[in-house]
Amino acid sequence: MLILNKTVRVFSKPSKRKIYEFLGSFTFHPGKPFLHKLVLGIETSCDDTAAAVVDETGNVLGEAIHSQTEVHLKTGGIIPPVAQQLHRENIQQIVQEALCASRVSPSELSAIATTIKPGLALSLGVGLSYSLQLVDQLKKPFIPIHHMEAHALTIRLTNNVEFPFLVLLISGGHCLLALVQGVSDFLLLGKSLDIAPGDMFDKVARRLCLRKHPECSTMSGGKAIEHLAKQGNKLHFDLKPPMQHARNCDFSFSGLQNVADKIIKQKEKEEGTETGQILSSAADIAAAVQHTTACHIARRTHRAVLFCQQRGLLPQTNAVLVASGGVASNLYIRKALEIVTSVTQCTLLCPPPRLCTDNGVMIAWNGIERLRAGLGVLHNTEGIRYEPKCPLGVDISKEVGEAAIKVPRLKMKI
Numbered sequence: 001m002l003i004l005n006k007t008v009r010v011f012s013k014p015s016k017r018k019i020y021e022f023l024g025s026f027t028f029h030p031g032k033p034f035l036h037k038l039v040l041g042i043e044t045s046c047d048d049t050a051a052a053v054v055d056e057t058g059n060v061l062g063e064a065i066h067s068q069t070e071v072h073l074k075t076g077g078i079i080p081p082v083a084q085q086l087h088r089e090n091i092q093q094i095v096q097e098a099l100c101a102s103r104v105s106p107s108e109l110s111a112i113a114t115t116i117k118p119g120l121a122l123s124l125g126v127g128l129s130y131s132l133q134l135v136d137q138l139k140k141p142f143i144p145i146h147h148m149e150a151h152a153l154t155i156r157l158t159n160n161v162e163f164p165f166l167v168l169l170i171s172g173g174h175c176l177l178a179l180v181q182g183v184s185d186f187l188l189l190g191k192s193l194d195i196a197p198g199d200m201f202d203k204v205a206r207r208l209c210l211r212k213h214p215e216c217s218t219m220s221g222g223k224a225i226e227h228l229a230k231q232g233n234k235l236h237f238d239l240k241p242p243m244q245h246a247r248n249c250d251f252s253f254s255g256l257q258n259v260a261d262k263i264i265k266q267k268e269k270e271e272g273t274e275t276g277q278i279l280s281s282a283a284d285i286a287a288a289v290q291h292t293t294a295c296h297i298a299r300r301t302h303r304a305v306l307f308c309q310q311r312g313l314l315p316q317t318n319a320v321l322v323a324s325g326g327v328a329s330n331l332y333i334r335k336a337l338e339i340v341t342s343v344t345q346c347t348l349l350c351p352p353p354r355l356c357t358d359n360g361v362m363i364a365w366n367g368i369e370r371l372r373a374g375l376g377v378l379h380n381t382e383g384i385r386y387e388p389k390c391p392l393g394v395d396i397s398k399e400v401g402e403a404a405i406k407v408p409r410l411k412m413k414i
Helices: 006-010 016-024 069-075 080-102 121-138 147-153 197-207 221-229 254-271 282-310 331-343 360-373 397-403
Strands: 038-043 048-055 060-067 111-117 142-146 165-170 175-182 185-191 320-324 347-349
Touching: 038 080, 038 121, 038 360, 048 080, 048 360, 060 080, 060 360, 069 080, 080 121, 111 121, 111 147, 111 360, 121 142, 142 147, 142 360, 147 165, 147 175, 147 320, 147 360, 165 282, 175 282, 185 282, 185 397, 197 221, 197 254, 197 282, 221 282, 221 331, 254 282, 282 331, 282 397, 320 331, 331 347
Parallel strands: 038 111, 111 142, 165 320, 320 347
Antiparallel strands: 038 048, 048 060, 165 175, 175 185
C-alpha cells in the first residue's frame, strides 16, 4: 500500500490561490481540438527540474527544463537541500513554460505523470507535492513514474521498438542491465554493487581538478573525462577491468576509482605537484579510466546478451540493445557497445543525447505508455508517497550468475 510520506507535507508549496492564478493564466484561442491523449510529465528526481507535454502518437508538444549543473559544479557535487530549494523555486515556471509551448490548456490534459521513485528524497518530494496539488485542482488522473522505467522506455518514443529488448541504463546514479518485456515488466539481470559510472567519472574529474582545466571548466565530470581522454594515451596506465572472474552481469566502479586516486597521488608525488593542481598526465589518466570503464560495461553487457539468447528471452533475429542514461551519451562507451552488438548480431539503439539525461519528455511518454496499457493510473492519490530507493522489476541476477556464461575476449579497438 502506498503511504504519504510525512516529509512531503512539510515542504513549502504554492498556495491554492497561486495554483488557481497559475491555471487561470491559460487563455489560448480555440482551435482544432486535440484528438489524442495528452500527458504532462514532471521530473525532479535529482538536480534537473523538467516538464513536458507529449501526445499518444509520440509528438512532443512542449517541454522545458531548468538545469542546476552550474550551481552544483561550484560546490563540487549535488547538495540535496540546495537541489530541493532550486526545484521549489523553478517547478511552477517550468510547468507553465512546457504547457505554454505546447499550446495545451491544463483542462485538456488526460493525466499528469510524475517521477516518484527512485531518486533524492528531497528532490522527489518537491515534484510529488506540486503534482498532487495540480491533480487535485484539475481533477485529473495521476500516474506515478519509476525513473528507470522511463529511461528504458524512451527509445519507444524515438524508434519503432517492440518488446522484448535488452536495456543498459548507465548514469550518475544508476547502472543496470534489464530485459524489458512490457511497459511494466522488467527482469533485472545485473546492477552496480557500489557506485554508478557517472559518479565515478565525477569523482575522478574532481580529483584531477578538471574544473581548473581551460577546456573543461564548464563541463560536468563525465563530459570532462570524455573530452580530455581524446588527448590521452589509454594504455599509458595498466588498469584492469573490475570483476573479471565473476561470471555475472553485475558491475563495480569504486575499485577503479580507488586505483585512479592512487595513480593521481603517485603522479603528484613524482611531478612535485600539490593537490589542486592539474597533472601533466591528466589526459592519460582520463583516457585509461574511460577505456577501462568501457571495457567493463561492454563485457557485462556481452554476457547479458548471451544469457538472453541462450534462454530464448530475445528474438533470434533483430534483437535490440538499448543504451540510455547520461553516461550512454559517451561516444567512446557507445563504440565499445557497438563491438558487442556486432559480434552478437544485435542492433544498438540510443535515444538522442538530450533524452539520455533526465528530462520531462521521458516521464510524459512513460505516462502515455501506462495510460494506453491501463497500468498504474490513479484516480485517487490518497496514500501516495515517493520512494528514494526502489528496485527495478524482478531480480534474476542470481540466476544469471549461476549460468556462469563464459564471455569470449573481444578486441576493443576503439
